[in-house]
Amino acid sequence: MAVDAAVVHGHARGERRRRWPIPAFVLLLCVPAIAPLAIVVGSIAGHDPEVWSHLSRYVLPEVVTNTVLLVVGVALAAGCLGAGLAWLIAMCDFPGRRFFDWALLLPLAIPAYVLAFVAVGFLDYAGPLQSGLRAVFGSSDWFPSIRSRGGVILVLSLTLYPYVYLLARGAFLTQGRCALEAAQTLGLSRAAAVWRIALPMARPWIAAGVALVCMETLADFGAVSVFNYNTFTTAIYRAWSGMFSTQAALELAAILMLFVLLALLLERRSRAGARFVARDAACEGRRIQLRGAARWMAAGGAAMVFTAAFAAPVLQLLLWAAKHASSDIDARYWGYAARSMLLAGSAALVIVGASVMLAYALRREGHWISRVLVRIATMGYAVPGTVLAVGILVPLIALNNAVHDAARALFGTSAGIPLLQGTLLGVLLAYMARFLAVGFSPVESGLQRITRSVDEAAASLGVVGSALVRRVHAPLLRTSLATAALLVFVDVMKEMPITLITRPFGWDTLAVRVYEMTANGEWERAALPAVAIVLVGLVPAALLTRRSAHVA
Amino acid sequence: MSMRVLGAAVLSASLAVAGLMGCSRAPQELVVYSSRNEQLIRPIFERYTQETGQQIRYVTDDAGPLIERLAAEREGSPADVLITVDAGHLWHAAQRGVLQPVESPVLQENIPQHLRDPGNRWFGLSLRARTIVYSPQRVQPDQLSTYEALADEHWRGRLCLRTSKSAYNQSLVAMLIAQHGEQRTEEIVRGWVANLATEPFSNDTQVMEAIVAGQCDVGLVNTYYFGRLQRERADLPLELFWADQNGDGVHVNISGAGVAAHAPRYEQARRFLEWLSQPEAQAMFAGANLEFPANPDVPADPLVAAWGDFRASAQNLAQAGENQAAAVRLMDRVGYR
Numbered sequence: 001m002a003v004d005a006a007v008v009h010g011h012a013r014g015e016r017r018r019r020w021p022i023p024a025f026v027l028l029l030c031v032p033a034i035a036p037l038a039i040v041v042g043s044i045a046g047h048d049p050e051v052w053s054h055l056s057r058y059v060l061p062e063v064v065t066n067t068v069l070l071v072v073g074v075a076l077a078a079g080c081l082g083a084g085l086a087w088l089i090a091m092c093d094f095p096g097r098r099f100f101d102w103a104l105l106l107p108l109a110i111p112a113y114v115l116a117f118v119a120v121g122f123l124d125y126a127g128p129l130q131s132g133l134r135a136v137f138g139s140s141d142w143f144p145s146i147r148s149r150g151g152v153i154l155v156l157s158l159t160l161y162p163y164v165y166l167l168a169r170g171a172f173l174t175q176g177r178c179a180l181e182a183a184q185t186l187g188l189s190r191a192a193a194v195w196r197i198a199l200p201m202a203r204p205w206i207a208a209g210v211a212l213v214c215m216e217t218l219a220d221f222g223a224v225s226v227f228n229y230n231t232f233t234t235a236i237y238r239a240w241s242g243m244f245s246t247q248a249a250l251e252l253a254a255i256l257m258l259f260v261l262l263a264l265l266l267e268r269r270s271r272a273g274a275r276f277v278a279r280d281a282a283c284e285g286r287r288i289q290l291r292g293a294a295r296w297m298a299a300g301g302a303a304m305v306f307t308a309a310f311a312a313p314v315l316q317l318l319l320w321a322a323k324h325a326s327s328d329i330d331a332r333y334w335g336y337a338a339r340s341m342l343l344a345g346s347a348a349l350v351i352v353g354a355s356v357m358l359a360y361a362l363r364r365e366g367h368w369i370s371r372v373l374v375r376i377a378t379m380g381y382a383v384p385g386t387v388l389a390v391g392i393l394v395p396l397i398a399l400n401n402a403v404h405d406a407a408r409a410l411f412g413t414s415a416g417i418p419l420l421q422g423t424l425l426g427v428l429l430a431y432m433a434r435f436l437a438v439g440f441s442p443v444e445s446g447l448q449r450i451t452r453s454v455d456e457a458a459a460s461l462g463v464v465g466s467a468l469v470r471r472v473h474a475p476l477l478r479t480s481l482a483t484a485a486l487l488v489f490v491d492v493m494k495e496m497p498i499t500l501i502t503r504p505f506g507w508d509t510l511a512v513r514v515y516e517m518t519a520n521g522e523w524e525r526a527a528l529p530a531v532a533i534v535l536v537g538l539v540p541a542a543l544l545t546r547r548s549a550h551v552a
Numbered sequence: 553m554s555m556r557v558l559g560a561a562v563l564s565a566s567l568a569v570a571g572l573m574g575c576s577r578a579p580q581e582l583v584v585y586s587s588r589n590e591q592l593i594r595p596i597f598e599r600y601t602q603e604t605g606q607q608i609r610y611v612t613d614d615a616g617p618l619i620e621r622l623a624a625e626r627e628g629s630p631a632d633v634l635i636t637v638d639a640g641h642l643w644h645a646a647q648r649g650v651l652q653p654v655e656s657p658v659l660q661e662n663i664p665q666h667l668r669d670p671g672n673r674w675f676g677l678s679l680r681a682r683t684i685v686y687s688p689q690r691v692q693p694d695q696l697s698t699y700e701a702l703a704d705e706h707w708r709g710r711l712c713l714r715t716s717k718s719a720y721n722q723s724l725v726a727m728l729i730a731q732h733g734e735q736r737t738e739e740i741v742r743g744w745v746a747n748l749a750t751e752p753f754s755n756d757t758q759v760m761e762a763i764v765a766g767q768c769d770v771g772l773v774n775t776y777y778f779g780r781l782q783r784e785r786a787d788l789p790l791e792l793f794w795a796d797q798n799g800d801g802v803h804v805n806i807s808g809a810g811v812a813a814h815a816p817r818y819e820q821a822r823r824f825l826e827w828l829s830q831p832e833a834q835a836m837f838a839g840a841n842l843e844f845p846a847n848p849d850v851p852a853d854p855l856v857a858a859w860g861d862f863r864a865s866a867q868n869l870a871q872a873g874e875n876q877a878a879a880v881r882l883m884d885r886v887g888y889r
Contacts, residue, residue, distance in 0.1 A: 051877075058884040125750065126758070126765035147751055228715045228754050228889055241616045242722055242880040244644045390620045397624045404628070500613040501621060505583075508590070516612065520589045520841075521755050521777060 022370045026361045029354045032429040033377035033436050036391030037257065040383065043250035051239060051248040059235050067218070067231045070152060074217045077157035079210045082164025083202070085302060087194070090172035091180070093287040094298040102542060104302060107309035108162040108487075109537030111494040111514070113222025114530050116155045117523050118313040120146055120226055152227045156217055158309040163216070163487065164209030167442060170479045171205035172198065174449065177286065190288075204448050207267060208441040212487075214263070215382035215437060218256065222496075232256050233384045240387075253387045260382040264375055314534060320527035328528050332508075336529065337536055340509040343499070344492040346424070347431040348439075348485040354432065355439035355484060359447045378437035385434070385497035392430040393501055400426075423504055430502045431492055438491055439484045446480025447473075490537045510536065582820050584610040585618045586635040588807050592840045593635065599836065600827060606820060615641035622650035627814050632821040635677075637807040638719040640726070642674040643873020651810035654822050662829035662847045666868045667806055676806030677828055678837050679844035681864065682724055683802050684793040685778055686770045687763050698796045699728065699803070700736075702770065703743020711747040712759045712768040716883040720756075720774055724803050725883060726875035730867055731800055734878060742886040752889050757781060760790055774805075779842035779855055794862035801863040805872070806846065 088094065089101050107115075121127055123146040130140040145151065179201065183193035199206075221233045232252060240249035290298055358374050380388055450473055458464070458472045492499075496515050503512070513529035586593055590612050597608040613621075615636040622629055622645075634645060645651050651673040659668070659675050667676030684696055695706070702711055714721060728737045749768035753759050756777040762768055775792060782788050794802050809828065811821040827833055834845040839853040851857060 054881050054884065058881075120754075120758075124758075125767045126761040131765060145751075225717070226754050228717070228752055230889060234717065237616075238717060238880065241614075241641075241719070242717070243877040244640075244647070245877070246620070386614070386617055389617055390624075393617075393621055394624050397628070401628050497614075497617065501617045503611070505609045505611055512612075516589045516591060519587075519614065520592070521757060522780075523755075523757075 022367055022373065023361050025357060026370050026373060029358055029432075030373045030377040033380055033433045034373070035395040036388055036433050037376065037379060037383070039391040039394050040250050040387060041254045041257065043247060044254050046247055047251070048245050048247040051243055051245045052251070055235070055239065055248060055252070059230075059238075063230050063232050063235045066149070066229060069149060070156070070224075070229070070231060071214050071217050073149070073153035074156045074160060075210050075214050077153055078161040078213045079164055079206065081157060081161040081305060082166075082209055082213075083168045083199075083206050085161070085305065086165050086168035086172055087198070088298050088302065090169050091177060091198075091288055092290050092298060094290045094295045096299050096302065100299075100302040100306065103306050103310070104165055105162050106306075106534075106538060107159055108166070108490050109493070109534045110159055110310065110313060111222065111511075111530065111533065112156055112159040112216075112220055113226060113518070114317070114514075114526075115159050115309070115313050116152075116223040116226035118316045119151070119155050121523075122312075122316065123151075147227050149229065152224060152229045155227075156220065156223055158305070159223075160213045160216055161305075161309070163212045164206060166483050166487070167205040167209040167445065168202055170442075170483055171202035171445075174476075174479060175201050177288075181286075204445040205442075208445045211264065211267060212381070212438060212441055215260065215379075218260065218382045219384050221384055221386070236384055236387060249387065253383055257379055257383060260379055261376065264379070268375070314531070317527040317531045317534070320524040321531045324525045324528055328525060333529075333532065336508055336510045336513055337532055339507055340493055340511065340533070341536060343424075343427060343431075343509060344489045347428060347435065347492045348488040350428050351432060351435055351439035351488045352443065352481060352484045354436065355443040356481070358440060359443045362444070363447055374440070378440050380433040381435065381437035385495070388434060389430070389497045389501040392433050392498065396426050396429065396502070427499070427502045427504075427507075430498045431488075431495070434495065434498055435488050435491055438487045442480045442484040442487065443477070446477045446483075450476050486540050489540050493533050493537050580817070580820075581607040581609050582632050582817060582824060583630045584608055584633045584635060585622065585631045585812075586610055586612050587615040587618055587641070588612075588635050588637055595840065596828075596833060596836055599833070600824065604823075604827070606824070608824075615645070619645045619648055619650055622812060623648050625814075629812060629814050630816065631812040632815040632817050633809055633824060634812055635807070635809040637680075637805075638723060639676070639806050639808070639869035639872040640719055640723050640876045642669070642806070642808050642810065643870055643876075645810065646671065646673040647873070650813050652813045652815070652818075654811050654825065656822055656826055658826040659829050662826075662834075662849075664846070664848060664866075666866050667808075667846050669810075669870060670868065674808050674810035675825060675829065676808040676846040676869065677834070678807050678841070678846055679864065680720070680805045680807065681775045681802050681844065681862070682720055682772060682805060683775060683795045683862075684770060685760060685763065685773045685790055686793055687766075687789060688791045689789065690766075690769045693791070693793055696770070696793045696795075698799060699724070699772070700732070700740045700743075702747065702772075703740045705743075705747075707747040707770060709747065709749050710769040711744060712749055712762045712771040713744060713752045713888075714756055714759055714772070715752040715754055716880070716888040718755075720805055721772075722876050722879050722883075723805050723869075723872040724772070725879035726872045727803050727865065727867060727869075729875040729879055729882070730871040731865075734882065737879075738882050738886060741883060741888055745886050745888050764789055775856070775859065776842040783842075783855065792859050794860070796865075797863055800867065801865040804844075804864045804869075806869060807843070808846075 085100075085104055089097060089104065123129055125140065130143055133140040133143060175198070179197050180193050183197045184190060188196065219233065220231075221237065224231050224234060236249045236252045236256075239245050239252060362370060362374060383391075454472065454476075455468065458468050463471055494511055496511050499509060499511055500515060503509070510529045510533045514526045514533070517523070517526035517529070584593075584597070593610065597610065601607055615638065618634065618636070619641070622631060622634065625631070634651065636642060636645065646669055653672040654675075655672065663675050663677075667679070668674065684702070686693070686696060716722065725737060725741060728740060732740070750762065753762065756773040757780075759771040759773055760778065760781055763771055778790070778792055781790075796802065809825055811818060811825065815821050828837060829847055831847065831850045834847045834850040838845040838850075842853055842856050844852050844856065
């Protein structure tokens, strides 16, 4: 009997496993991120043919071209900048390396729309540079226009390259310099060794960074608006707020998402089957000592990027902030900063926590449905913020009303239950939908480094289960987790549309302050909260680089 | 380990705060959704609370998301009042069904008919005039007349405009459609585009700075942007020109308010709107942003009044909303970015 029972039991479990190949928590974690996307995609059902025929004739040709060129341009420029700088910092030695190591991360704290505004203000015809040129040469017509495709690509690349830099730097540091030395002893030239060994080994990280950059570029509204550069995102807003066609706006967003999904799946396929190895801790290798002109070119390049992406815009912001500080700064700023940090901090915890669980689930089970679910759940990062914000609101309010109805049915009143929309729980769920990709990508690429053979080696030493995770995985994953947390933290600090629509009454943050000023065209007054974002965002960036520095 | 404890503490603290905040909402507080910025409305809310004891809670966001939020919240919405800028947005809010009619003799009396919804669902509270700005060194005022005259070949390479994505330009073109019909308006806007000195700018201030720098000679701006720049630089080498004084008059847009369709406190909301339409509040409301009061009995801020009197278009602003989609399509067709 006992044997029979065991057999039956085992059989039933096998059945259940086959029927439910996806762990329940994967579903649970993906739902908040997928629900708003489903709302967006579901909108295709109702179609607005009149608006649509107009869009396809007069709007789509321009915005598709513009969007494709922008994304390709920014991906290339930010990818090269990020990976190149990471390589210099991680592998070489040149004057100022220790400073640039963390300083090159700082542009992360500068919102793209802020850099865009500063760049246009400084470099456009009426700006100080061209005015100065006209005063000296009489004409500045030869000066290239900043309000052009090249200008947008430049500005977005300068604000977004840190995503690639941060991930690639971690990759180069953890892969160590030995593989490179080994390749050179086997007769490869240094250039060939970089091209054939180091870059392919760092590929998951660089690809993850570039994917984040592409998604952020697709979703960007603020920076392209400053340049008046028409993209898919601006077309979505125009259909919505200009033509009052929520329908057409959501349809456009849905198309955008299908493209993103396709691109992500292709990117995954292209590196399917590749395996990546962990660092051999016993072998550190030596830094490449740059000599002569190369030394100073490396230092000069890093300095140029740092100046253009951080030092110059921050200086401009400080000048503006000083102008308005006496009238605008008050005790409420402590509250703004505290709420920004609380939101960003809890979002970082929640999202990195969820990312770790999802990444492990995929690593262990890896059923294709789970993979697709997670892939879809990370797409919220490529959807324009305001569209996603509305998409989030609908399920949030529905859930909220359901809870209240249930409470009324059970207790006769629902007065004691907070509205879900308008509580921090609602805000955090909404951030999940937006920023899961930012947490998940670094964690996933970090976990890819820990191969089965690492697990097997650990198992042969009797280290399994939670001990395996704690004693083997955790140290190997530390850089990835810190990277993920930093990226989420800084992104949430800068985020506007979702914070605006989901925040509880009175929960104004620094980003909300920036919005209040910019929405009214008072850019110079927005400098004060923008500087505060930079300062508050810097603290974790500095901490992180300090922590991960001794990996090197 | 300590990080994990800290994390757990932060998380539970935030959830606790969230719970408390939800419970502490007093039911008699008036709830306002506003896309007029916090720095402009807060002083007015504070004054109202001082005078009447009525507490106000508010949340700010863009008009689009706020309207969608009201639509999604339906009967469960805590909102009593929607304040927003641009007639197009107000019209859209009414169309979307998130506002309700308000029968109020006070509002009818204080707000001119063309500045409120024919169905009484929204009321203009301040006027934003959009008119011509020019460089007095390079342009004689007698060369200027109407919006449509800026399409004349005379201005080839001398005009600066803000982007057609701006709600203010969309409303202006929508009102031109109401006045001239779609075909004629398309010719006008095509002429503007042909006259552009440079790609359209993303805001009105940049238009004025470009004129100051000599990139172009004339432009179209909302007067309060001009006022802000003037307040910063007393020697600003720009002048305003009141457009179309022999015809329909200067195009005005509004910021305004309405009572939410499912307002839990309709009476308090109506009283608040009535208070906003009265002289003292009107002066504050418009003065905070150098706009013109909607109530014609209330004088404008001295800096604003110094620009001189002008005749404003008396067409009902609901048409800005009705024609706005057509205006946007028209601007797409002529390549006005």
